[in-house]
Amino acid sequence: MVDSHFVLKVPENLDPAAAAPLLCAGITTWSPLAHWKVGKGHKVGVVGLGGLGHMAVKFAVALGAEVTLFTTSPSKVEDGKRLGAHRVVISKDAKAMEAEANRFDFILDAVSAEHDINAYLALLRQDGHMVLVGLPEKPMSVGAFALVGKRRSLAGSAIGGIQETQEMLDFCGKHNITADIERIRIDEVNEAYERVLRSDVKYRFVIDMATLPKAA
Template identity: 75%
Template sequence: MFACTGYAATAADARLAPFAFERRDTGPEDVRIDIHYCGVCHSDLHQARNEWHNTIYPCVPGHEIVGRVAEVGTGVTKFRAGDLVGVGCLVDSCRECQSCRDGYEQYCENGFVGTYNGQDRHGRGITFGGYSRAIVVDQAFVLNVPETLDLAAVAPLLCAGITTWSPLRHWKVGPGQRVGIVGLGGLGHMGVKFARAFGAEVVLFTTSASKIEDGLRLGAHEVVLSRDPDAMAREAGRFDFILDAVAADHDINAYLNLLKRDGTLVQVGAPENPLPVSVFSLLMKRRNFAGSLIGGIPETQEMLDFCGEHGITADIEMIRMDEIETAYARMLRSDVKYRFVIDMATLPAQA
């Protein structure tokens, strides 16, 4: 074991604060990573505040991790010291079920191990995440990061990026398709970038007129204000695919009605309350309503390689580690363009 420092929540009503703990030593298949940057995901806030009622304290959040390899185990063949690498939402899975064998570890039928607040499969307790100085991860769950990209802006790709990439790729979004992206936040802004890069005609739906200019800058061909009933009516039945990245309560039927016959709406935002669906929104044009969860290791590596080739990263705001509570408060107000990233060099040397 080796001493490590990070930032942790010790209770649902406690502010995140410096925290000293121990990481496991580098095993034969492990990669030890010095963390340079860690993105801030809304799920970090959910977990820190126990809003999903499953948090085990102390909780060290963070699953958008980028850094450099400090040490590798004797059995590691994929990485060497100095490599630029990333770690996303998963650090283990059963590796034996059909989903794992297919490269979709996020759907592990025996339950994947989250990068934080997960139960380690080797009896090492609860996993601690990327709001920390270093992390040790099995090589099977470590990703190569292209050297050509801005390292800090890569961090959100490990969650926000793959969460939008996976459904766009699975449903084969591309040229000749009219694609809607609902919501321009951490997820939505990556959805716009990817859908445009894939050659689709991209329409952004937002409730805020202030986001029209940014939506166009990020790659949308058109921006529709979803609060305008006439504008929504003009879009009815025109879309092959819609990616809904909104995590707040909203009328899902308004977007289902925009789909063509056999069109698909995929939900990646996770509202707290169930979304009522009118069955006739689906029946009348044989529409599909689906969901998608992050992404597996092979498709995450594919995404990073694509981003390296096309120069795609997230739009970020850099913060210090001691600014995390301010960042959470701003995130709740949707006051970020479009993802906070922590400079881990600002983490205190001692808790």
């Protein structure tokens, strides 16, 4: 028996394997976009192109926002555009970053590695919001003037509840959105783990449970 309050309906048009990460990376990025009412006419920045970032790009584009991807890797420019980003900025390029100052209504930071968030706070407009969904190990330093001067806000977000998750799944069904995945066998798990450590996955691994050894 399953408590119906905790049951989710996955739209039939979505591939189950590609829909599986929606319950993690999907809702993690959907929740702040929905909470801060991101939509048509908004200029949105997405920091980092990984499991979370690639979903944030897809959602923000589908919501009607103008989306700019920020990445340290020039090799990810084309993939960012393939996913729907209207613009891609290499964040290691100081001049390119300066050109983006005071431009964005909303920035979603999906990076878990140590990085300078002040560089992105400076890109927000007056009353703009920056939300962290990545979890760097070390505490981050925040310059008060970057927030106070233009009444910017910095917040964090985790996942969402059942109702919000169902709303996200319904949106995905309507817009045919799933995660980009690599399906692997159970005997490939160790190799996949090593690839995750090298950031060598686009963008989520999904284990095919049918490959589990049958009980004797």
